[in-house]
Amino acid sequence: MAEYRFFDRDISWLSFNERVLMEAEDQSLPLMERIRFLSIYSSNLDEFYRVRMPVLQKKAGGAQSDRIFEQASSIIDIQQNRYGEVLVNSIIPELDTLGFHFCYREKIPDILLPRVNEYFFSQVAGLMQPVFLDSGNVVFPENNMLYLAVILNLEPGGERLALVNVPTNHISRFYKVRSENQDYILFLEDIIKQNLKSLFPTAVNIQAYNIKVTRDAELDLVDEDGEDITEKFEKQLNKRDLGYATRFLYQPGLPPRHLKNIIDTLDLKSTSVVAGGEHHNLKDLASLPIWDASLSYPRRDAVNPLKSDNQTNTLFEKLADRDILVHPPYQRYDTVLRFFNEAAIDPTVQEIYTTMYRVAHDSKIALALISAARNGKQVTVLLELKARFDEANNIHWGKKMKSAGVKIVHSVNALKIHAKLALVKRKHETLPFLGLFATGNLNESTARFYTDHVLLTANQPMLAESERLFLFLRKKKKPEITDVIPFQHLLVAQFNLQTRFLALIDREIAHANQGLPSGITIKLNNLEEEVMISKLYEASNAGVQINLIVRSICRIVPGLPTQSEHITVRRIVDRYLEHGRVFIFHNNGAPEIFMGSTDWMNRNIYRRIEVCFPIYDDNLKHELMHLISLQMEDTAKAVLIDRNLTNKRFDQSEKGVASQEAIYQYLSGSASSDH
Structure with a gap:
């Protein structure tokens, strides 16, 4: 294999999450949609810490692996700062102008305290389970659950450290209360902080800081069969949230000696310790109690794909x-x-x-x-x-x-x-x-x-x-070399999928070498596997124009001389999650089109059963190629990924094409009139 350059898998994924953050920063979007993109960003990052950070931590120790771990951590820090900027300087002020005062990083107004205290005692108090960290009890913070680290001054008894749960698994994260023609939205943890004196009545002084622990999500599974396979699997599921900690997030201002005490007591010494914002789990922002249709995307009714002729037919x-x-x-x-x-x-x-x-x-x-x-x-x-x-x-x-x-x-x-x-x-x-x-x-x-x-x-x-x-x-066995199924139409991973795709690319290379028209257009969620990427590099060097739409992980480096001069990569993020996989091969003017379940990742090609299937109907081919062409023309919601893994927006001086809207309009126009 030639010496080619590839983006790092995890750094490219963080680039995708930045693209999500860019939507939250886009002031042309309805307000609640921007808030939802903040929520999606936060949820994505939690999953990254559950699934990918454990891998990076295990690899840490070599120069390359340490560099990737440090680079990922640095990128996350930068993105988190942008997150805070858009939330504090844009989203919250806009909520205020609409009559929703979001009490973020501020004291609950005194005028609300009677209502807030009533809410605490009637709805929250019975869910409180405080525990002292110096009591000798085993304390195990649940994965991604919120807690308060509470410092208690018990003069003359000195200081004690306690952990208080924030029971968002039983009650809403947010409480909305109206006062003087203004809607106030409060965090549950702030309501609990306001009432800590009722949990610790002998304390002279109380300080509280938000914390949370993220745990590894990997399951330790063994191949077993039998009637009780699901029961065995359920036992493993119950252990998932008991995995080792990958990140400890704490509110800035937590005194260093108490931070060390918490890390030691909760056995978090090998964990990434991160100073976050004052509030964690901001994926919950999507559930803000704001019900105003004008703050969301306009309603879009799905179109009936069946033509109006012969409606009585099954x-x-x-x-x-x-x-x-x-x-x-x-x-x-x-x-x-x-x-x-x-x-x-x-x-x-x-x-x-x-x-x-x-x-x-x-x-x-x-x-x-x-x-x-x-x-x-x-x-x-x-x-x-x-x-x-x-x-x-x-x-x-x-x-x-x-x-x-x-x-x-x-x-x-x-x-x-x-x-x-x-x-x-x-x-x-x-x-x-x-x-x-x-x-x-x-x-x-x-x-x-x-x-x-x-x-x-x-x-x-x-x-x-x-x-x-x-x-x-149905035989429940892994495919072996001796397992030959004569697939002529379907492309099936573990059987013929990779070899067929390589052959289809080789055909485009041959056409380019013969001076015939050639081209490859591929839409994927993730592009990682080096054999397939290297073959695309080879095609580019032969002069084949390759246009890619890759939503998330993308290890191919576009635009490099003698490697990828004829490769472009787009990423589209809009109201819908781009999820389809489409493969179009020019074939000298007689295009072959496949669609299917597979991304070009190591796991999809080597460790899964995936199926791609051809489109034979000429009308459906035309329709599908038109949909993809609309996405290739997108200049509003698409960005170009450059050789530095930057999400580069198109020039916005003129109103650009938003492909998801264009696709909806196209399919609406092609539907029968009774839809």
Whole structure:
């Protein structure tokens, strides 16, 4: 492999989180949307400390690993300062002008104290569980929960240090109270601080500082099978919040001797100790008690993707005529739900197979599968237990479906099933298979704000390959070299996905070398794996124009002479989360298009089952290429990533194209008039 340059994985992710912060700084956005972007930034950073900081800490010790750890810490510090600037100097003053006084880093006004004290004793006091740190009791702060470190002067008994919980798991983080035509919004921890004297009545003087501990989220799993696999997994889940601490966040001003005492007592010596703001867990900002539609994005009704002709036909009958491509959230997810609903009641349907990676909390798809099983159909669900932070919900639905007669198949620990597909097998002479392939989870909740693509099809060769994959995965084994499945249409990780993608890039290289038109356009969430990136570098050096849209992690370095002169990288952040994966190869004017579940990351290519699928219908190809072209023209919500990993905005002197709005307008215009 040539000596190529790559961005660091974690530094590039922090660059993405900066892009989220840029939306919070954008004063053209509705106020509550800016606040939500602050919330998303904070939530992302918490996950970074739970998932990635443990990796960086474990690697620390070598010159390169130490440099990355220090660079990440420095970037976070800079971003946190920007976060504080936009919150204090922009968001809070704007709230004030709208009649919402957000008491941030300030004393609760005296005029509110009677109401606040009443609220504390009626709603909060019974949830208080103070503990002295010098009592000999084992004290274990829960992951990402808020606490007060309370310094008590008990003259003549000297000082004591106590820990007081802030019970946001049982009560709202914010309390809104109205006084003199003004709405005041207070933090729960400030209300508790105001009433600490009731918890420690003998204290002469009380000081309190906000703290929180973030813990490693990794699960220690072993491949085991049997009836009790979910119970074993649940035990591991219960231990997740007992993981070792990766970050200790404390409010500035906490006296050094007490800070050291807390670190020693709570066994936080090997933890990143960070002085944060006065308030932590600002991901809760999204739940500020402000209900004003004018402060959010204008309502946007999803479009019906089904044409108005033959409305009385079933979806299955429509699929016999043509493939259907659904683009949530611009288009209604009802079409996907309808696929499962029709399968549940259609008397010709004998078997249903589907993957489920992140199950919706109130999953209509799972309920349809339960009905299908109770209606006598054989239903098999490949349910992924290891979908990080959704494990408990997946276990819940797995038990519910299993009790109804659904066959639940869990993947082995070393291999996640991340593919998004479903298959219906029925008694039918010419079209025994109907199915769907998707770029995102079969989850109607996330479909409201994740941009994805779902292909519904009766293409029998593609679906026969889907059945072969389901039958293999039902065996619960990792693919081996001897496991050969003749995939001609589907690209499946662990089988042929990487080799096929490499071959498709090689074909563009060959065309460029022959002086023929060439080009590659790829949209991904994450781009990390060095073999694939190196092949793109090779294509660039051959003169192939490569246009990338990469939302998050991006290790490819664009615009470098003799490496990536013909590569551009865009990043789009807007009201919806960009989530679709699309791969377009020019092919000398006869473009080949694939979509699917896979990013180009090490885990997706080498440790997961992923499926990419072709688009054969010319009309759908045209539609999809137009959507991607709109994103390539985005100058309002897209930024260019340069060779220094900077998010570079386009010139805003003229009103630019916002691709998500343009896509919605395009799909609305192509819908039938009754929508």
